[in-house]
Amino acid sequence: MTGAAVTGAPPSRIAVVGASAAGLCVVEALRRQGYGGPLTLIGEETHLPYDRPPLSKQVLSGAWDTGRLRLRGADDIEALGLRLRLGSPAIALDTQDREVALADGSLVGYDALVVATGTRARRLPGTDGVRGVHVLRTLEDAVALREDLAGKPHLVVVGGGFVGAEAAAVARGLGCEVTLVTDTAQPMGDALGDELGAMLRAVHAEHGVRIETGTLVDRVLTAGGRATGVRLADDRTIDAEAVLVGIGALPNTEWLTGSGVPVGNGVTCDVTLYAGSGVWAAGDVASWPHPLTGERIRVEHRTNAAEQGLAVARNVLAGPEQARPFETVPYVWSDQYDLRIQIWGRTRGADEVRIVEGSPAERKLIALYGKDGRVCAAVGVNMMRALRDYRSQVAEAAPFTARSAA
Amino acid sequence: MQISIDFDKCCGAGQCVLAAPDVFDQRDEDGIVVLLDDNPPADQAENVAQAAAVCPAAVIQVKQ
Incomplete structure (x- = not known):
């Protein structure tokens, strides 16, 4: 050394x-x-x-x-x-x-x-090597799932986060029958909360995705080493030829x-x-x-x-002595159908949400998320440029007031 | 410095505008990047390099 x-x-x-x-x-x-x-x-x-x-x-x-x-x-x-x-x-x-x-x-x-x-990617226990069961993290994962979807299977998506919601939208576009199962109350409910999650649920439903919320998948059902469906925690079963597991990393x-x-x-x-x-x-x-x-x-x-x-x-x-603290306003986006969802900051743990521009009905909006009286995140749906003006409120953790508009 | 953009891949995050506001902007309707200056002065080099590095869709190419 x-x-x-x-x-x-x-x-x-x-x-x-x-x-x-x-x-x-x-x-x-x-x-x-x-x-x-x-x-x-x-x-x-x-x-x-x-x-x-x-x-x-x-x-x-x-x-x-x-x-x-x-x-x-x-x-x-x-x-x-x-x-x-x-x-x-x-x-x-x-x-x-x-x-x-x-x-x-x-x-x-x-x-x-x-x-x-x-x-x-986190996997479901007992699914290693089971054909038709997918995760989505690497290039090979995406190619394998794409190949399976080409046969227009019934796809069950386990998990309603970013990966699951986006893949459900794509699979519908490819003509697959899709059921999305999530333990949250709404798709992407962890990230978006109930109000925007409900809007997203409506959008997926309009596009023909069946949605099972508030329930866990107990296990993947198999026959001859191939997925045949999933069993839910409430004992119901859903038949499927393909299963995408999107339950975090x-x-x-x-x-x-x-x-x-x-x-x-x-x-x-x-x-x-x-x-x-x-x-x-x-x-x-x-x-x-x-x-x-x-x-x-x-x-x-x-x-x-x-x-x-x-x-x-x-x-x-x-060097460690002269190193500077890392500061950031986290940013993430998601594309689903014709929606682009963008998030500045951290929505988790928010105790207040206020729509400050647009509305869920228009499928075009900006919502501010507050925690302990301070702005903790700004979420935009199809308002790409306008949302950026709210970033500073997130960066400064500005007071969450009735006037919290840009 | 010569900047080129793969506009088809732009995801409208606006990170480039935050890093180099004199060089990049976004379209109002969809947030897609607008290149204000494809050959900016040398004093923009660090900002542009930062913009290219943080672009989440890797669409900004810089040739010195």
Whole structure:
């Protein structure tokens, strides 16, 4: 080990584990900020970095071929001068000797390490290897589901979050019969609350999606290794030839076991995204305390991966002593039929919702979400540009008053 | 610096406008990016690089 990280000099060897949006953003920002030393990018998947939001949208529908997902061209990646280690996941970390062990048996040394290993889809127990049961997280997942949907099966979507609601919309567009089962009171109820969730439910129903709310799927029914339907917690069964499980994601931290890197719900970082021992984290896998509220959060949004990648690159070069807190207004969007839903901030835990422009009937609106008397989020439906004017109220946690209009 | 945009992939997040308001705007009707200046002055380089990096649809290409 070199003494760089101890003396406060910039690191002379940097490794980034995770070659998706966050990892790519880290290595690009490091080069842009003048870091010219050895830089290793390690990825479990064999692909060059690609984008995930279109997987449940344009790729699933067939509107895009998978080549359009690529975040950078091969020549752009080449120009970064990386030691690319794709297709060989990190399996262990030694923070004493500062080495990452890869699945192929090789070791990668570092002075500063960035963990950007993301999340993986949660699965239903007992569904491994069952044909017709899908999750949607990787390019291969999307292609496999698309191939199944081409046969116009009855699709049961388990989970009413972003992935489930978007896939249900796409599957209807492809002519599949679709039933969406969610344990919340409304589709995307966790993110949108009851009023906007009810609007979304109406939109899905108008497009022919059958919706079962407030109920859990107990298990997937199979025959001969193939899905035949699902059994609900209330003992009803729904026949299906295909099942998409969209019940959230789990942070990929198992490889850090025994490394001394603090892990809880993700990698436990401080406000600067530093986890100690020369290790930083960015993207879906990072948990950090919100600078204003102190609440520990982990955000699985595409834009968060990029923003944290930029912040971590800056902080890695500055060193832990000079690192700056990461501040953000989380942003996420969802496309369903002809609706584009955009969310600034965090809606969860909101105790007030007020529609400040438009209305659910118009399918065009802006709603402010308040918590403890402060604006915590702004949600727009088909009001793309207008919504941006409300971002500052979310950023400042402005008082949630009757006059909370832009 | 030369900026090019893949308009078909733009998702209307407006992140680019926040990062470089002198270079990017959004259309009123659908939020799609409007390129105000495809060859902005050098003092915009960092803002534009930031915009390209945070764009959630990776539609902004910058050639120096």
